[in-house]
Amino acid sequence: MQKKQFSQALELYTKALKISPAGPNSHVYYSNRSAAHLSLGDAESSILDSRLALTIRPDYTKAHSRLGLAHYASGRYEEAVESYEAAMDLEPDNEWVKRQYEKARKMLVKVQEEEEEKKVLAEDKEGGDWPSPFAKTTIDGEAKRLEDEDIIRQADEYKDSGNAFMKNKQFEEALDQYNLAIDTSADGPNSHIYYFNRAAAYRYLKQYSEAADDCLSSLELNDSYEKARTLLVKITDDEKKRLAEEKESKRKEAEDIIRQADEYKDSGNAFMKNKKFEEALDQYNLAIETSADGPNSHIYYFNRAAAYRYLKQYSEAADDCLSSLDLNDSYDKARTLLVKIRDDEKKVLAEDKEAKRREAEDIIRQADEYKDSGNAFMKDKNFEEALYEYNLAIEISADGPNSHIYYSNRAAAYCYLGQYSEAADDCLSSIELNDSYEKAFSRYGLSLYFLGDYEGSIDAYRKSLELAPDNKASLSYLAKAKARLAVQQENEMQDDMANKLNLGQEGLGAGNGEEFVQDENGEGCGGESNELSQSRDDEGEGVEASYYGFSPPAQGLKGFDPPAFDPFDSDEGDEI
Numbered sequence: 001m002q003k004k005q006f007s008q009a010l011e012l013y014t015k016a017l018k019i020s021p022a023g024p025n026s027h028v029y030y031s032n033r034s035a036a037h038l039s040l041g042d043a044e045s046s047i048l049d050s051r052l053a054l055t056i057r058p059d060y061t062k063a064h065s066r067l068g069l070a071h072y073a074s075g076r077y078e079e080a081v082e083s084y085e086a087a088m089d090l091e092p093d094n095e096w097v098k099r100q101y102e103k104a105r106k107m108l109v110k111v112q113e114e115e116e117e118k119k120v121l122a123e124d125k126e127g128g129d130w131p132s133p134f135a136k137t138t139i140d141g142e143a144k145r146l147e148d149e150d151i152i153r154q155a156d157e158y159k160d161s162g163n164a165f166m167k168n169k170q171f172e173e174a175l176d177q178y179n180l181a182i183d184t185s186a187d188g189p190n191s192h193i194y195y196f197n198r199a200a201a202y203r204y205l206k207q208y209s210e211a212a213d214d215c216l217s218s219l220e221l222n223d224s225y226e227k228a229r230t231l232l233v234k235i236t237d238d239e240k241k242r243l244a245e246e247k248e249s250k251r252k253e254a255e256d257i258i259r260q261a262d263e264y265k266d267s268g269n270a271f272m273k274n275k276k277f278e279e280a281l282d283q284y285n286l287a288i289e290t291s292a293d294g295p296n297s298h299i300y301y302f303n304r305a306a307a308y309r310y311l312k313q314y315s316e317a318a319d320d321c322l323s324s325l326d327l328n329d330s331y332d333k334a335r336t337l338l339v340k341i342r343d344d345e346k347k348v349l350a351e352d353k354e355a356k357r358r359e360a361e362d363i364i365r366q367a368d369e370y371k372d373s374g375n376a377f378m379k380d381k382n383f384e385e386a387l388y389e390y391n392l393a394i395e396i397s398a399d400g401p402n403s404h405i406y407y408s409n410r411a412a413a414y415c416y417l418g419q420y421s422e423a424a425d426d427c428l429s430s431i432e433l434n435d436s437y438e439k440a441f442s443r444y445g446l447s448l449y450f451l452g453d454y455e456g457s458i459d460a461y462r463k464s465l466e467l468a469p470d471n472k473a474s475l476s477y478l479a480k481a482k483a484r485l486a487v488q489q490e491n492e493m494q495d496d497m498a499n500k501l502n503l504g505q506e507g508l509g510a511g512n513g514e515e516f517v518q519d520e521n522g523e524g525c526g527g528e529s530n531e532l533s534q535s536r537d538d539e540g541e542g543v544e545a546s547y548y549g550f551s552p553p554a555q556g557l558k559g560f561d562p563p564a565f566d567p568f569d570s571d572e573g574d575e576i
Helices: 006-019 026-039 043-056 061-073 077-090 095-126 133-167 171-184 191-204 208-221 226-273 277-290 297-310 314-327 332-379 383-396 403-416 420-433 438-450 454-467 472-501
Strands: none
Touching: 006 026, 026 043, 026 061, 043 061, 061 077, 061 095, 077 095, 095 133, 133 171, 133 191, 171 191, 191 208, 191 226, 208 226, 226 277, 226 297, 277 297, 297 314, 297 332, 314 332, 332 383, 332 403, 383 403, 403 420, 403 438, 420 438, 438 454, 438 472, 454 472
């Protein structure tokens, strides 16, 4: 608005209102847009915006005064007087509003007098006493002359008030008064002085572009006004001086920034010499923060890359080398350091890989020691101690190259302790790690056998025999599992037939209501219908109380054969 770019101002106020049509400052946006409309000659839109501003905030003095201006511009003097009165009620000491009110009131009186005169003339015409056209013209001319004098007088008062402020070096206040003078009389006989004086106020405020524009406006109104021409030359010189000073100030500021950044860099270098790399890094960070793209910044990045390299932060070091080269592509030190960093990175990766390999070997070695210790306890039939050692092996190497053996050996310990469910789980873990490990399948078959899952046991032993066809223990227990499954199925079929025939009210030979079940030799099993008779080995003898020299589990299932474990593998020395 101050630059008289009213169309641009109008557009910006409209955008503000689209974002906040009813916000805490929206009355200001409407009021300011009202002023822009009026400056562009659109009094009706100005009236509408002032009323919208008052709808949001009825006590906003500027909206009342601008509504008065818009009414005045549109010739609605009575409404203008009312608007100014409302503004004066809110701010009784506002001199500008008072002057505008007086101006509007005089125009209203003048218009009312003219209307009265027209009424009288009309009445005279009806009475046949019409005055001459010359008399009418004289009256109108006098009224116009009086109005112009009032406007000039009012504008001069604003100018004089501005001059008083200028003497007191109150340039902002002076500027406001000169603005009022120009608003009141923009092209009157003294308007070139108003523009000149406002140019002087702008100059003191170092708003040289606005000052120069006002000098040109003054000369357009009065081309012979040399004061404006002289002031324009001074303003041009002032602007050149300002630009030169601004350039010098920026140069000094840039030098100060570079000096400060170099000090941080030098401090970092001192820390580097003392091998205090973290402290050096902090100083180089400060240098880069102070001057990230200055004439020496490529050095700061290079030095920080060196600090990162000593701290073995190779990724950050490489990035800084690249940043240094981005700033100065011919800085070969950064390119050389980047090659070294890449080599360091490769070396560290190789060392890390070797360290991890050695660590893995150490873990496997330790796990194998726990496993060997467990095997020793198994030979001594110390199954609890063996279980503890296998647990340790699995804890440190649950999925290593030998872990399937640890799970399988622990399954053997569980079987000796009669914990067949845990044994079965460990067998499955072993198979998952190595599905060609025969012992895991044979022990899985054994676990399922003692859990009463004969079909599962048969499947496990068959897989065991696919991998080791000559495994006598697997052949033996496959036959036992098949026999148990056949007896189980036979018993289930007999129970089903008995239920269907509604038999079982009297025992056949038992005499106590229990079923009589014959074993394969035709002898009864003591009436225990849900248990299996003792199996026979190939020679028809019962299975021995121990198999391969080991005692059966104390808590084994009733009627089940004791577990038969494969002997220790003397070739490998790590399996049982």
